[in-house]
Each structure stands twice: as C-alpha cells, then as structure tokens.
Amino acid sequence: MSLEVFKELAGLSTTIGKQPDFVQSGGGNTSVKFGNGLMAIKASGCRLSEMTADKGFVVINQQAVKEYFDRVDMSSGTDYEKDAVEFVNNNIVDFPGIAKMRPSVEAPFHSFLKCVVIHSHSVYANILCCSSEGESLASRIFEEELFIWIPYVNPGFTLSWVIKKAVDERVEKTGVFPKVIFMQNHGVIVSEDTSSSCIALHEEVNRKIIDFFQLPMPYPAPSIQKVNEGQYKSTGELVTSLFDMSKANYEYLDHYALYPDQLVYLNKSFALKDRKILVEVNKEVLYNASEREASGIEDTLAAYLYVLDIISKLKLNVSVLNDEQKAFIYGWEIEQYRLKQAGG
Ligand SMILES: [Zn+2]
Structure with missing residues (x-):
C-alpha cells in the first residue's frame, strides 16, 4: 500500500515539477497523507521534477506534527523556530529502501491541510503575491470563500503557525475549508482529497490568473x-x-x-x-x-x-x-x- 502512495507522490511531483512556470530549482513541495497518521513529503532542497518512488521524499508522523501545533503556546517562552524543526525531524519514520533526508521545512503546514498538498512558486500566483494590489485582485478573480491570503511572515515555524490559525479561523467562521492559500511574497498552496483533484485545482487557479490578466501563452521556456x-x-x-x-x-x-x-x-x-x-x-x-x-x-x-x-x-x-x-x-x-x- 505504501509503495502505491510513494508512486502517487512521485507522479504528482514530477507533473508539477517539470513546469518551470510552476516550480524552479529546489522550490515548492508536495505531500500525500496515508495510513495511520503518516505523510510522505518532499525532502528539503530536492527537486520535485527528480522525485521517484524511492527518492526525494521522506515519511513523517503527520498526526504527531499536527498535534504538536495544536499544543503550541506562544506565551510559554519556547523557541518554537528551533523546537518545531527538531520535533519534525524526530518524527521521521524510517521506510526500508527510502533514502534518509530531512523533510521540507514547510512540512508542518502540510500536516494540517487536506490529504494531498501542492505548494508551488507559480509565476502566475506570484504576480498576485508580489504586488501590493494582489489581495484585492485575488478577491476579484476567486470566490472569497475558496481562498485565504497570508500576509508575509518569515518561513519556517511562523509561516506554518500563521497558516494554521487562518485555516482554523476560516473553518470556524464559514464551515468551508480554504483549499487555496496565497502567501504574500512567496507562492501558492492548494490542497484536495485526491492527487488528480489537487493537480486540477492547481491548474485551475493558475488558469484563472492567466485569463484574468490575459497573459500571453505559452510561458517562454528557460534553457x-x-x-x-x-x-x-x-x-x-x-x-x-x-x-x-x-x-x-x-x-x-x-x-x-x-x-x-x-x-x-x-x-x-x-x-x-x-x-x-x-x-x-x-x-x-x-x-x-x-x-x-x-x-x-x-x-x-x-x-x-x-x-x-x-x-x-x-x-x-x-x-x-x-x-x-x-x-x-x-x-x-x-x-x-x-x-x-x-x-x-
Ligand atoms: Zn515555498
């Protein structure tokens, strides 16, 4: 069963990773949750385009990471920036035949989103994310209920913490899970129940931005x-x-x-x-x-x-x-x- 999940993650990752308008160098990451609270997630610094069913990702105890974030107490004086990374690294689950690596530093936010997650540095999303008008333009392009906008915060613990709070707040307020997350000066995250629906949603989000701005296609290929x-x-x-x-x-x-x-x-x-x-x-x-x-x-x-x-x-x-x-x-x-x- 687990092997199928690894194949699924590799397929998803290479699909997104081979598009230089979505992912550049070691940027972006993907994950799939499976089994009893486990999650296969891209390894830090590896390239999505190079992932295979036995290399370029790690398995972590997603349930434990999720619960860790539920217990966060910002008034406790804990150095969470350091502590959270250590906690995630201590929750790597060894799988025979899988190369040992560090999980993506963005692993925590994957743990509290839907089953399949794609985070890309799509150039189209980044037109919104890197302009002062981005948030209000996003409200014109997308239904308010579908997405959340995260103002820039430092990557690592802080980013994951801010995303968790925003998602929880939205679900509590509307009962609708925000499947699309724009991060100012960073990129986009989409999450869905299956790989195919997640790829389709990522495609749709980018297509809507391309259409809205009437951007000339195709994206000029780097070489x-x-x-x-x-x-x-x-x-x-x-x-x-x-x-x-x-x-x-x-x-x-x-x-x-x-x-x-x-x-x-x-x-x-x-x-x-x-x-x-x-x-x-x-x-x-x-x-x-x-x-x-x-x-x-x-x-x-x-x-x-x-x-x-x-x-x-x-x-x-x-x-x-x-x-x-x-x-x-x-x-x-x-x-x-x-x-x-x-x-x-
Ligand atoms: Zn990123």
Missing part, C-alpha cells in the same frame, strides 16, 4: 547551452531579453527582493566570491556552475524576471521584502542546507 566544462550560457527568451548588466548585480536583486527562493538561489550566487552568474558586455548571461545547478539558476532567474516584468506591464506596484525579512532568510541555517542539496 541553457554548454560553453565550457562548468560553464553554461542562457539561451532562454526571458533571461536573454530581460537580464542585462544594469540588473546583474547584487544591489538590484537585493532591492527587488520578491520572495525567499530568489534570495537563496539567485542573490547568494551573486554574494559568493566566485560569482556564479556573469553578464558579458555582448549581453551573454553565463553561469559558472554544473549543468544541474546552471539550469536551476536559469529557471529561477527566468521566473523572477517574468514576475517583475508582468507586474510592471500591468502597472501594478511591486511588493518587496524589507531588510529584516531579508536578513532572516540570509541567515537561515536551514537554507544553507537546502541550497547545498539543490545545487547537488
């Missing part, structure tokens, strides 16, 4: 080409047309900080001594990285440029992370781990 051993150049339309020397610096990316994954996968590549992204005078965008890492940077850069470009074309106001929010991400130990895993 890279080998130049030398350890060096690749961008051949994707978005990066080659939208990225130039004026943007190819840490200051630009830091100023227009849209979401945590941009800081982890792009900004850090600029901050490193041996810079991984180079823009030459003849406008070639070069990645000094392995093929896998270069394609991850290309996908992330393309999505980032797309979201910024569309927000500007739609004459919306871009919403960016403040210094405190950025400092939290830059200093996050968990992200160091995630970056290492995703880079391979």
Whole structure:
C-alpha cells in the first residue's frame, strides 16, 4: 500500500515539477497523507521534477506534527523556530529502501491541510503575491470563500503557525475549508482529497490568473547551452531579453527582493566570491556552475524576471521584502542546507 502512495507522490511531483512556470530549482513541495497518521513529503532542497518512488521524499508522523501545533503556546517562552524543526525531524519514520533526508521545512503546514498538498512558486500566483494590489485582485478573480491570503511572515515555524490559525479561523467562521492559500511574497498552496483533484485545482487557479490578466501563452521556456566544462550560457527568451548588466548585480536583486527562493538561489550566487552568474558586455548571461545547478539558476532567474516584468506591464506596484525579512532568510541555517542539496 505504501509503495502505491510513494508512486502517487512521485507522479504528482514530477507533473508539477517539470513546469518551470510552476516550480524552479529546489522550490515548492508536495505531500500525500496515508495510513495511520503518516505523510510522505518532499525532502528539503530536492527537486520535485527528480522525485521517484524511492527518492526525494521522506515519511513523517503527520498526526504527531499536527498535534504538536495544536499544543503550541506562544506565551510559554519556547523557541518554537528551533523546537518545531527538531520535533519534525524526530518524527521521521524510517521506510526500508527510502533514502534518509530531512523533510521540507514547510512540512508542518502540510500536516494540517487536506490529504494531498501542492505548494508551488507559480509565476502566475506570484504576480498576485508580489504586488501590493494582489489581495484585492485575488478577491476579484476567486470566490472569497475558496481562498485565504497570508500576509508575509518569515518561513519556517511562523509561516506554518500563521497558516494554521487562518485555516482554523476560516473553518470556524464559514464551515468551508480554504483549499487555496496565497502567501504574500512567496507562492501558492492548494490542497484536495485526491492527487488528480489537487493537480486540477492547481491548474485551475493558475488558469484563472492567466485569463484574468490575459497573459500571453505559452510561458517562454528557460534553457541553457554548454560553453565550457562548468560553464553554461542562457539561451532562454526571458533571461536573454530581460537580464542585462544594469540588473546583474547584487544591489538590484537585493532591492527587488520578491520572495525567499530568489534570495537563496539567485542573490547568494551573486554574494559568493566566485560569482556564479556573469553578464558579458555582448549581453551573454553565463553561469559558472554544473549543468544541474546552471539550469536551476536559469529557471529561477527566468521566473523572477517574468514576475517583475508582468507586474510592471500591468502597472501594478511591486511588493518587496524589507531588510529584516531579508536578513532572516540570509541567515537561515536551514537554507544553507537546502541550497547545498539543490545545487547537488
Ligand atoms: Zn515555498
């Protein structure tokens, strides 16, 4: 039985993960609940597109994590940021033949949503999530009852806690479970009873945003080409047309900080001594990285440029992370781990 669940999760993950407009590099995560209170969830830093029925996910005791969040007492003085991660890691269930890894740091919020969960960094959702008008636009595109909007909070414990409170409050007030959750400056979560209905709902949410803004389709595919051993150049339309020397610096990316994954996968590549992204005078965008890492940077850069470009074309106001929010991400130990895993 459990093997079927792993196949189901891998199928769901690769379906979503192979679309660079939905998921870039190690971003996004998926989960399926099964058995007696267990949940298979993407492992931290792994890529959704690379998940198989025996690699790229972990099994955790979802019931225990859910109950842990029911017991949270914010007045207790507990360092929940640390404690919650430890608790989740202590509730990993070993399965023979499954590679040992850390669960996604976003595992807690999966534990109190519906049976199947897809969390993506969809560029369409992020047009809403990264603009100041996003919440009110979402109310025009979607039925109020269907979704909740989560104002930006630090990822990790705080985000899961805020989502739990918002979901509980909504269910109590309306009796309707919010299947769609928009997270400001981050992405979207959808949850459903089955994998096929969850994929369909994720598709529908994105389709509605595309239709509302009449966005030209298809999404221009990111792509890279080998130049030398350890060096690749961008051949994707978005990066080659939208990225130039004026943007190819840490200051630009830091100023227009849209979401945590941009800081982890792009900004850090600029901050490193041996810079991984180079823009030459003849406008070639070069990645000094392995093929896998270069394609991850290309996908992330393309999505980032797309979201910024569309927000500007739609004459919306871009919403960016403040210094405190950025400092939290830059200093996050968990992200160091995630970056290492995703880079391979
Ligand atoms: Zn995320």
